[in-house]
Amino acid sequence: MPPHEDLHTIDGDVYVSPRYLAGSTGTGDPALAPLLGLGWDLQHDDLGNVYVHAPDRRVRLGYLPEGEDDGLWRINAYKDPFGPPTWGACFNDRTPTEFVRAFTTALASAYEQGPDAYLARPVSGDGEHDPFRVVVPFIKQGWEFDRPRWGVFALQSPEGLAGVEFTTGDLDPEAELTTRDARWQLWAGKSIDRPAWYVTASTDTPVALLTAVTQCVSDPTPLLRWQRNTYSYIEGKVQLTPILPPEPPAPTPLDVQRAAASRRPAALPTPSVPRWTTTSRPALSGPRR
Known part of the structure; x- marks a missing residue:
């Protein structure tokens, strides 16, 4: 278990279902824990933004509560630490923290495997790297294909309050990293145009x-x-x-015995009465002389 694994457990007084309508927990520590557990470097600025770097500086995470937009989490990976990002993912400020943690946990595991894992490009028809694998969990839970749109493959949750989109064709690499015009978009809310939370990921984000x-x-x-x-x-x-x-635990036989003993009335003390014997003399009548 990473040393930060047991810190800042998520608390609450209700369970929310479906979980994609739960909203954020308001704390970033659970999602940072998998990377900090590997010894990644953590820095912060005077505004309260947090920056986490892999030891080789090829993966960087920004937790940006004071950023320029609602992109609270921005995660980029690089083939060249001084070059442009190879892929990037963004989670906005109302995304459930558990979803961010799922990403950082998988990222920590991939980083330990090496660049071939955390820089693996999606390739259609290539088993574990096939982009279709991303939507399989939704299909298994009954999500349905959304109305077809040119160049967009989409699924929606049964009640229509969450969805995932995959955009085909060529995209602007810079726009994928800085806007919602990315290859992948996952969202929940009234519509994709007015999401309560969203996640974007660029073309080469590992499957x-x-x-x-x-x-x-x-x-x-x-x-x-x-x-x-x-x-x-x-x-x-x-x-x-x-x-x-x-619920209280079921009573043990010893508990039953103790309870019965506490309800049993206490034994009355034996009265002190003089015993009559044959050697006793009858009381004298009249005054004693």
């Missing part, structure tokens, strides 16, 4: 990293949240289950 996110998003297990922090856009569309106090 294994994206699949880790889609598996986490499609997981039917609810997420723990504080009810006061749930968002208005999910009203009537999400199930909130209060956390009930744990």
Whole structure:
């Protein structure tokens, strides 16, 4: 277990289902933990933005609460530390923290395997690197193909409040890294044009990293949240289950014995009465002389 694994556990008073309507937890520590557990360098600026660098500077993460836009998490990888990014991913400020953590956990594992893993390009029909693997978790959970649009492959959740899009054709590499015009886009909310949260990933983002996110998003297990922090856009569309106090354990035979003993009345003390014997003399009548 990485040394930061047990820090800042996520708390709450309700379970939110489906989990992609849960919103952010408001803390970045759980998603930073997998990388910090590998000994990656952490720095921060005077505004409170955090920067994490791999030892060889070929992977960089920015946690940017004071950034220029709502892109709270920006993660880039490089073939050349001084060249342009090979791939980039962005999670906005309301993305559930668990989804970011799924990505950073997969990234930590890929980094330990080496550049062939964390710089692996998607290749159609190439088994584990086939981009189609990214959407398989959604198909297994009943997500449906969205209305066809030219150059866009899309799936939507059963109630229509989440979706994933894959754009075909040539894209501007710089725009993929700085805007939502990226190869991959995952979102939840009323529509893709007005998402509550979104994730973007550029063309060469490794399939294994994206699949880790889609598996986490499609997981039917609810997420723990504080009810006061749930968002208005999910009203009537999400199930909130209060956390009930744990039931007391079943009594053991010894517990039953102790309880019975506590209810048993105490024995009355034996009264002190003089015993009559044959040697006793009858009481004298009249005054003693």
